Amino acid sequence: xxxxxxxxxxxxxxxxxxxxxxxxxxxxxxxxxxxxxxxxxxxxxxxxxxxxxxxxxxxxxxxxxxxxxxxxxxxxxxxxxxxxxxxxxxxxxxxxxxxxxxxxxxxxxxxxxxxxxxxxxxxxxxxxxxxxxxxxxxxxxxxxxxxxxxxxxxxxxxxxxxxxxxxxxxxxxxxxxxxxxxxxxxxxxxxxxxxxxxxxxxxxxxxxxxxxxxxxxxxxxxxxxxxxxxxxxxxxxxxxxxxxxxxxxxxxxxxxxxxxxxxxxxxxxxxxxxxxxxxxxxxxxxxxxxxxxxxxxxxxxxxxxxxxxx
Amino acid sequence: xxxxxxxxxxxxxxxxxxxxxxxxxxxxxxxxxxxxxxxxxxxxxxxxxxxxxxxxxxxxxxxxxxxxxxxxxxxxxxxxxxxxxxxxxxxxxxxxxxxxxxxxxxxxxxxxxxxxxxxxxxxxxxxxxxxxxxxxxxxxxxxxxxxxxxxxxxxxxxxxxxxxxxxxxxxxxxxxxxxxxxxxxxxxxxxxxxxxxxxxxxxxxxxxxxxxxxxxxxxxxxxxxxxxxxxxxxxxxxxxxxxxxxxxxxxxxxxxxxxxxxxxxxxxxxxxxxxxxxxxxxxxxxxxxxxxxxxxxxxxxxxxxxxxxx
Numbered sequence: 001x002x003x004x005x006x007x008x009x010x011x012x013x014x015x016x017x018x019x020x021x022x023x024x025x026x027x028x029x030x031x032x033x034x035x036x037x038x039x040x041x042x043x044x045x046x047x048x049x050x051x052x053x054x055x056x057x058x059x060x061x062x063x064x065x066x067x068x069x070x071x072x073x074x075x076x077x078x079x080x081x082x083x084x085x086x087x088x089x090x091x092x093x094x095x096x097x098x099x100x101x102x103x104x105x106x107x108x109x110x111x112x113x114x115x116x117x118x119x120x121x122x123x124x125x126x127x128x129x130x131x132x133x134x135x136x137x138x139x140x141x142x143x144x145x146x147x148x149x150x151x152x153x154x155x156x157x158x159x160x161x162x163x164x165x166x167x168x169x170x171x172x173x174x175x176x177x178x179x180x181x182x183x184x185x186x187x188x189x190x191x192x193x194x195x196x197x198x199x200x201x202x203x204x205x206x207x208x209x210x211x212x213x214x215x216x217x218x219x220x221x222x223x224x225x226x227x228x229x230x231x232x233x234x235x236x237x238x239x240x241x242x243x244x245x246x247x248x249x250x251x252x253x254x255x256x257x258x259x260x261x262x263x264x265x266x267x268x269x270x271x272x273x274x275x276x277x278x279x280x281x282x283x284x285x286x287x288x289x290x291x292x293x294x295x296x297x298x299x300x301x302x303x304x305x306x307x308x309x310x
Numbered sequence: 311x312x313x314x315x316x317x318x319x320x321x322x323x324x325x326x327x328x329x330x331x332x333x334x335x336x337x338x339x340x341x342x343x344x345x346x347x348x349x350x351x352x353x354x355x356x357x358x359x360x361x362x363x364x365x366x367x368x369x370x371x372x373x374x375x376x377x378x379x380x381x382x383x384x385x386x387x388x389x390x391x392x393x394x395x396x397x398x399x400x401x402x403x404x405x406x407x408x409x410x411x412x413x414x415x416x417x418x419x420x421x422x423x424x425x426x427x428x429x430x431x432x433x434x435x436x437x438x439x440x441x442x443x444x445x446x447x448x449x450x451x452x453x454x455x456x457x458x459x460x461x462x463x464x465x466x467x468x469x470x471x472x473x474x475x476x477x478x479x480x481x482x483x484x485x486x487x488x489x490x491x492x493x494x495x496x497x498x499x500x501x502x503x504x505x506x507x508x509x510x511x512x513x514x515x516x517x518x519x520x521x522x523x524x525x526x527x528x529x530x531x532x533x534x535x536x537x538x539x540x541x542x543x544x545x546x547x548x549x550x551x552x553x554x555x556x557x558x559x560x561x562x563x564x565x566x567x568x569x570x571x572x573x574x575x576x577x578x579x580x581x582x583x584x585x586x587x588x589x590x591x592x593x594x595x596x597x598x599x600x601x602x603x604x605x606x607x608x609x610x611x612x613x614x615x616x617x618x619x620x
Contacts, residue, residue: 155614185612187574188533215612216567216605217574220530223498249609257526264497264527295526299559302495302525304465 003268007232008258009043010036011210012283013064014079015252016240017057018048020290026060028286030067033074035279036237040271041255043075044068045098045234049085065092077142081112082119086126090133098178099126100144103162104151107182111146120168127173143174144210148194150185159194167201176206178234181221184214184249188224195228208232211253213239213293218253219261226267233258238280239293254294256280264305273301313578317542318568319353320346321520322593323374324389325562326550327367328358330600336370338596340377343384345589346547350581351565353385354378355408355544359395375402387452391422392429396436400443408488409436410454413472414461417492421456430478437483453484454520458504460495469504477511486516488544491531494524494559498534505538518542521563523549523603528563529571536577543568548590549603564604566590574615583611 013029033044046068047061061078068076077096080086089097101119102108108116123143130139147154148162166177179194191209199207209225209232211218222233235258241251259271280297284290323339343354356378357371371388378386387406390396399407411429412418418426433453440449457464458472476487489504501519509517519535519542521528532543545568551561569581590607594600 150612150614152613155612183612184609187571189575214605214609215570216529216564217571219526220533220571223530223533250605254526260525261497261527261530265499295524295560299494299524302460302465302493303462304460 003266005231006226006262006267006269007043008041008255008262008269008271009045009075009077009208009232009234010041010237010255011045011234011252012236012238012240012255014045014048014058015234016236018055019240019242019251020057020287023057023059024287026063026067029060029064032237032283032286033068034071035282036276037071037074039275039279040269042073042270043077046076046078048079049089050079050081061088062092065089065094069093069095077140080126083122083125083129086129090129090139094139095137096140096142097126097130098142098144099123100146100180101165102146102151102182103157103165104147104154106153107147107151110153116165120165120172123169123174124172131173140175141173142176142178142208143169144178144180145169146180146182148179149181149190150183152183159190159197162194163197163201166198170202170205174205176208177202178208178210178232180210181212181218182210184212184218186211186221187217188220191221191224192228195225195230199228206232208234210234212241213250213253219257222253222258222261223265226265237276238283238297240283240287240290242291248291250293254297256296257294260296260301277301313576315541316536316572316577316579317353318351318565318572318579318581319355319385319387319518319542319544320351320547320565321355321544321562322546322548322550322565324355324358324368325544326546328365329550329552329561330367330597333367333369334597336373336377339370339374342547342589342593342596343378344381345592346586347381347384349585349589350579352383352580353387356386356388358389359399360389360391371398372402375399375404379403379405387450390436393432393435393439396439400439400449404449405447406450406452407436407440408452408454409433410456410490411475412456412461412492413467413475414457414464416463417457417461420463426475430475430482433479433484434482441483450485451483452486452488452518453479454488454490455479456490456492458489459491459500460493462493469500469507472504473507473511476508480512480515484515486518487512488518488520488542490520491522491528494522494528496521496531497527498530501531501534502538505535505540509538516542518544520544522551523560523563523567529567532563532568532571533575536575545569547586548593548607550593550597550600552601558601560603564607566606567604570606570611587611
């Protein structure tokens with residue numbers, strides 16, 4: 001019997017490192033990426049094309065793109081918040097862009113200095129830029145909806161607003177939609193309802209989930225999304241990420257916990273979980289003083305836990 | 311609209327304290343119990359009737375029962391592993407017994423010094439003792455199946471075995487069945503399947519779930535059980551419990567995380583969550599040096615999170 005496949009994407013190099021104050025050398029980032037790719041992770045968010053002065057952690061964005069273009073079997077995506085970032089990313093040769101905009105107006109202002117409507121208009125511009133990059137070099141354009149399940153500034157976010165936003169992103173030409181629980185406010189019933197509603201808006205377009213474990217519900221939310229047919233999830237090794245407003249709180253769901261959940265439920269991730277747990281120890285050495293999170297690394301795999309063949 | 315009700319039971323005084331090396335004074339245990347009852351928790355596992363020399367933490371079992379008999383609105387249950395413990399509990403005046411036996415033969419030997427079949431025979435004896443306590447003083451007899459989802463000694467546990475065990479416990483006269491993931495091996499698909507199968511065996515008998523968060527899946531497992539109609543769950547304030555074989559790993563799902571999950575999903579627990587989070591700080595003071603766990607205490611409640619009226 002073939003198991004259902006789920007794609008996990010490592011976002012620690014982007015969503016994780018943006019919380020890390022010390023600049024991580026490009027060579028260390030690439031060593032991490034290569035090691036995780038070698039044990040079965042096939043997709044990575046590798047960097048952010050944002051202001052180098054505001055985010056010096058990503059001053060090597062161009063080098064990261066160049067290095068990843070040469071890696072067979074690695075889907076490397078880069079984050080952009082605006083047309084300027086997309087332009088830089090395309091110039092650097094990026095083939096997969098994640099354009100993130102916020103469902104919450106307050107978060108949109110804070111994160112990107114404009115309201116959601118302006119961000120949507122700019123996405124139209126980014127679509128044109130990506131298409132102009134030519135049929136000879138197709139660019140995959142994913143649209144990520146941040147604060148889709150709530151916002152630390154505004155509180156609840158209207159799910160109707162998120163669904164309409166997804167519909168417009170699809171109309172404008174997104175190749176894929178991702179719903180992000182940027183601050184860990186989502187709960188399973190809400191996840192189920194929103195993914196169902198967005199699916200109705202976007203037809204067969206790929207749809208992914210990005211959950212933070214800030215309030216301990218990330219894995220329950222993943223299960224709710226799986227039940228709605230979602231098969232693409234973001235995570236960060238060691239739960240790297242955190243939240244500047246909640247000391248000690250976890251951020252991105254830990255990759256190793258996500259893989260454990262999926263494999264234990266019978267899904268095929270292609271990831272070698274035992275090797276991933278070893279790599280996590282390497283990550284702790286690369287990032288001294290940075291808090292890692294996650295349950296399975298502390299508790300260990302269950303006795304008799306066998307990774308089945310995909 | 312009336313929200314669906316879910317009963318949460320605090321097991322920290324029993325399952326939590328059995329991991330705490332320092333003896334907690336009876337008065338502190340009762341202060342904790344009274345404070346948590348006052349903020350809406352209606353059910354408690356208050357002690358274990360096990361050997362006082364092996365478990366000095368529970369040497370005050372009789373006093374705990376006596377003190378709780380005088381508390382209106384508190385469902386106080388006591389754990390027993392055998393007829394001797396049940397006899398002591400009944401003599402002390404206990405009205406709710408939880409008789410625990412293990413689905414795993416190896417765990418049964420280790421925890422209670424006999425195999426599952428012998429534990430089942432002894433349950434028959436306990437049922438007769440409870441019934442003889444007389445119609446004037448009815449005793450509620452819950453049967454808990456430990457290691458129902460796997461065992462650190464044996465690995466996987468056959469779900470058929472668990473279902474048959476539940477059926478026999480029901481036939482012998484259990485008033486309620488509880489499935490326990492004693493070591494945190496359960497995953498949501500397994501939880502769904504086992505609760506469904508056990509429900510078919512036991513008809514309308516009350517059925518509860520006891521999940522440990524050792525591998526981060528407790529809340530996802532609670533959701534899976536909720537989806538199967540389960541409305542009774544155990545938890546421990548501050549995730550008290552842990553595991554002797556996994557330093558730093560969490561044990562019982564944290565009561566505050568469970569209540570947050572349930573209330574955020576729209577279930578009515580009757581528990582004042584903000585007050586519960588304050589009480590957790592009190593618990594940390596009562597149990598200095600003991601690791602507490604749980605996500606919501608670190609991250610705080612979401613902005614705009616409102617506990618709806620039950």
